[in-house]
Amino acid sequence: MGLSRSEKLRPLLDAWEPHSVATTAHLKTLGITPQDLQNYTSSRWLISLGRGAFKRPMETVTWQGALYSLQAQLRLPVHVGALTALEMSGNSHYVRFANTKAYLFSPLNVALPLWFRTHWGDDVRHVQTKLLPPELGLTEQQAPEGFALKTSGVERSALELLHLAPKEFDLVEAGMIIESMTSIRPKLMQSLLEQCTSIKVRRLFLYLAERADLPVVRHLDPDRIDLGTGDRSLVPNGRYVAKYQLLLPKELVDHG
Known part of the structure; x- marks a missing residue:
């Protein structure tokens, strides 16, 4: 007999990295079905961030947390x-x-x-x-x-x-x-x-x-x-560095 939706949800929430996102692809590997997700979001156990991503309710997700999910899950x-x-x-x-x-x-x-x-x-x-x-x-x-x-x-x-x-x-x-x-x-x-x-x-x-x-x-x-080969002019009215053929701000070239 398969696990109930609530039985699958508790371990998922307990293992969730704080301030991160759970992607649909990651949830699928944990046995969470589209029907489960529909139930969880309608019950406000999970909050949809758009197609393919969810967060826990009452939790602030930072760009670092979202990036972690891109790297670790996707x-x-x-x-x-x-x-x-x-x-x-x-x-x-x-x-x-x-x-x-x-x-x-x-x-x-x-x-x-x-x-x-x-x-x-x-x-x-x-x-x-x-x-x-x-x-x-x-x-x-x-x-x-x-x-x-x-x-x-x-x-x-x-x-x-x-x-x-x-x-x-x-x-x-x-x-x-x-x-x-x-x-x-x-x-x-x-x-x-x-x-x-x-x-x-x-x-x-x-x-x-x-x-x-x-x-x-x-x-x-x-x-x-x-x-x-050839000059590279990085600023107008700069100072020329012959060795590297660069036109640079005078502050980076003038000494003393």
Whole structure:
């Protein structure tokens, strides 16, 4: 004899990660049928967030909780990146004074579900890019709610940050953030730079790391990093860096 709907619901609610979402695909693996879901929602035991997603009543779901469900239940290749990942690492010198959206990164053609975009679309900025290989330089970090989220490590975050500069991050601010990255792992950064698809990002990281005299610079092999040809003008009326053929804000070039 099968379990009753109420008998199936109690273990589900007890095992539910706080502040997260349960997707229809996940519930199906637990033996929850569409008929069960109709009963649970009509009885207000579960609250629908749109097609394919549910939350517990009286519970606030954060973008972190919703993302956890995308990663753990739907296995979507989307991760926390750029400055948001750096902020999650607990380093206060990475935190900006202005409130910004959380940055999520994924390969091209990876779409976030409609229910996620409807409820948390204003909280996040989803960047679809082929900047870096999908898994290289990723790690896991604890969200405030206690569960682990897939995020960029410091090395990958640095390149994602520069990818968004200067359109979404000020270059001078980005330079200050790079300046504080004294614990970059050379082997991983070498691999990321070699496989990065952006000439701008490669040149910009190497210049900023050299400018800050970061320890990683002494362990990188620039001959294995393709820097392309031609100038890259990142700001109007800037200062030219001949070695890297970059036109940058004068604050990043002038010394003294």
